[in-house]
Amino acid sequence: DMKVTQMPRYLIKRMGENVLLECGQDMSHETMYWYRQDPGLGLQLIYISYDVDSNSEGDIPKGYRVSRKKREHFSLILDSAKTNQTSVYFCASSRDTSGNTLYFGEGSRLIVV
Amino acid sequence: SQLAEENLWALSVHEGESVTVNCSYKTSITALQWYRQKSGEGPAQLILIRSNEREKRNGRLRATLDTSSQSSSLSITATRCEDTAVYFCATDYYGGSGNKLIFGTGTLLSVKP
Secondary structure: OOOEEEEOOEEEEOOOOOEEEEEEEOOOOOEEEEEEEEOOOEEEEEEEEEEOOEEEEOOOOOOOEEEEEEOOEEEEEEOOOOHHHOEEEEEEEEOOOOOOOOEEOOOEEEEEO | OOOEEEOOOEEEEEOOOOEEEEEEEOOOOOEEEEEEEOOOOOOEEEEEEEOOOOEEEEOOEEEEEEOOOOEEEEEEOOOOHHHOEEEEEEEEEEEOOEEEEEEOOOEEEEEEO
16 A cells, blocks of 8 residues: 554653654565654654665664664664654655655654653 | 755745746765655655656656756646645765665745635
């Protein structure tokens, strides 16, 4: 059905708590991404995964880690969340990295208080 | 600094008018993509134009690519209120362990009745 699903859609956490954002895709895409979006900054790449257990840092990886144990699932983990990690997080997938279309989820809005 | 950047932060037109969003980029590319993001949604691809193409159309949308000036434009004819969204250009570049897609900060287009 060509869908990227993100869970949860909304999350409020206290500073120092751990956060798990999950993403799934039903297209058997090799490549998956995590971006964060803040006003005026556009979409910033946090991590990219080229396949299972083949992950690479993006432009702003500090404070984040990822896990990809199955091709269809890609998780973003914040160990000890900080207030400056309040943002909207988008997961995306693409067939591969050769200039292909990215399919985005609807986003996960995280507030860290 | 941004590897891809839209030239205007915001544009406003009236329904039925035509509008053009411009983008400049800083690296050699294999393709440039245009995405649209409506409020509360994830970005969705509009057009992918490869480096050996000069123009591509998709309904009321027309994208151009000028690799000599490293610029692209997205034109929308006969705009509708539902075209109100943020428009991003995105380019691929090879960074470290693989290809990545980098987004500009976006142009907010408002289409008024």
